[in-house]
Amino acid sequence: MTGRVRGSCHCGAQRFAAPAPDSVTRCNCSSCTKRGTMAAYYAPGEVELNLTPETLAAYQWGDRMMTFHHCVTCGCAVFAESDAWTTDEGEDRPARITLNARLFDDLDLDAVPVRHVDGRNGW
Secondary structure (H helix, E strand, O other), rough: OHHHHEEEEEOOOOOOEEEOOOOOEEOOOOOHHHHHHEEEEOOOHHOOOOOHHHEEEEEOOOOOOEEEEOOOOOOOOOOOEEEEEEOOOOOOOOOEEEHHHHHEEOHHHHOOOEEEOOHHHHO
């Protein structure tokens, strides 16, 4: 896929735009499963966020300093952000923004390759 895609939460208070994803990730960790997200990963500079702060809530989880954001009006899981970090094996991971690809407007998720991650049993 090419071009930029836009998305929003259900009520439209939280909006974003980013390059169309080449793939998305379906993870079975407790957070992704319970939030119902399909992840599209980006470098922070690739994402344009147009947020309504008074209706955006954050939840910080885990030792990787990952923060999840959702709309308090409609309840949609909108995006997550994480700082750069190093795995236990010494692999550097960059800072990133993770958009909930289910919220993209006019993007056929069935046409996007899906990467399956077993986050429930380790990365």
